[in-house]
Amino acid sequence: MEYGLKDLRTSLDNIDSAIVYLLAERFRLTHKVGVYKKQHHLKPVDSSREAAQLERISELAAKSGLDPAFARKVLQLIIDEVVEHHKKLIAS
Amino acid sequence: MEYGLKDLRTSLDNIDSAIVYLLAERFRLTHKVGVYKKQHHLKPVDSSREAAQLERISELAAKSGLDPAFARKVLQLIIDEVVEHHKKLIAS
Numbered sequence: 001m002e003y004g005l006k007d008l009r010t011s012l013d014n015i016d017s018a019i020v021y022l023l024a025e026r027f028r029l030t031h032k033v034g035v036y037k038k039q040h041h042l043k044p045v046d047s048s049r050e051a052a053q054l055e056r057i058s059e060l061a062a063k064s065g066l067d068p069a070f071a072r073k074v075l076q077l078i079i080d081e082v083v084e085h086h087k088k089l090i091a092s
Numbered sequence: 093m094e095y096g097l098k099d100l101r102t103s104l105d106n107i108d109s110a111i112v113y114l115l116a117e118r119f120r121l122t123h124k125v126g127v128y129k130k131q132h133h134l135k136p137v138d139s140s141r142e143a144a145q146l147e148r149i150s151e152l153a154a155k156s157g158l159d160p161a162f163a164r165k166v167l168q169l170i171i172d173e174v175v176e177h178h179k180k181l182i183a184s
Contacts, residue, residue, distance in 0.1 A: 008125050009141070015118045016149055019111055020163055024156035026107045033100050049101070057108055064116035070173055071112055077169060081162055 023078070030082045034089040044086035050079055115170070122174045126181040136178035142171055 037044065054072050061071035129136065146164050153163035 005125065005128050008121050008128075011121050012118060012125075013145070013148065015114050015121070016145070016167065017152055019114055019166070020149060020152045020158055021156055022107050022111055022114075023163065023166065024153070024158040026104060027158060029100050029103055029107070033097065033104075036097050036100075053105070053108070056105065057112060060109055060112045061116070064113055066112055066116040066119060067173075071115065074111070074115065074166065074169060075108065077166060081159075 026078070027082070027085070030085065031089070033082075034086045037086055038090045044083050044090055053079070118170070119174070119177070122177065123181070125174075126178045129178055130182045136175050136182055145171070 034044075036042070054075055057071050057075050058068040061068040126136075128134075146167055149163050149167050150160040153160040
């Protein structure tokens with residue numbers, strides 16, 4: 001494999017590592033949100049917050065050169081996982 | 093809304109912004125990988141590389157406290173998008 005490809009893959013792996021650590025920290029924070037929701041008897045889903053998040057991320061993606069539809073897909077995957085965590089926490 | 097929840101959401105938005113910028117940069121890099129693949133008549137998918145990426149990310153997720161299955165799901169979504177980009181680029 002040419003140096004160029006190997007070099008690109010090293011950068012991709014570094015970026016993926018950064019994303020994993022950010023996601024780990026993100027779920028630490030959403031766990032706190034879940035605890036708050038449980039304590040305050042709030043629903044696991046907050047549709048207006050979710051819509052605002054998706055809208056914000058679409059705009060940011062467009063500015064940074066990332067496909068906004070793809071950015072929304074990633075955020076939706078994350079939000080769906082968070083909601084599952086919240087549901088389990090609230091039910092526990 | 094209590095300060096605590098608003099504060100957590102500000103942190104979540106910041107993390108999401110960081111992830112968007114990392115993804116934007118990641119697709120800039122995979123575009124270069126796509127150009128390389130086209131020039132060298134390589135397939136858009138590299139199964140052994142893909143398996144290695146998923147394995148690496150699972151281990152990293154476990155270490156950082158992120159659900160490895162979820163980390164794989166996110167990476168698979170990214171890889172699938174990259175492969176679509178590669179296919180279009182190679183066909184162009």
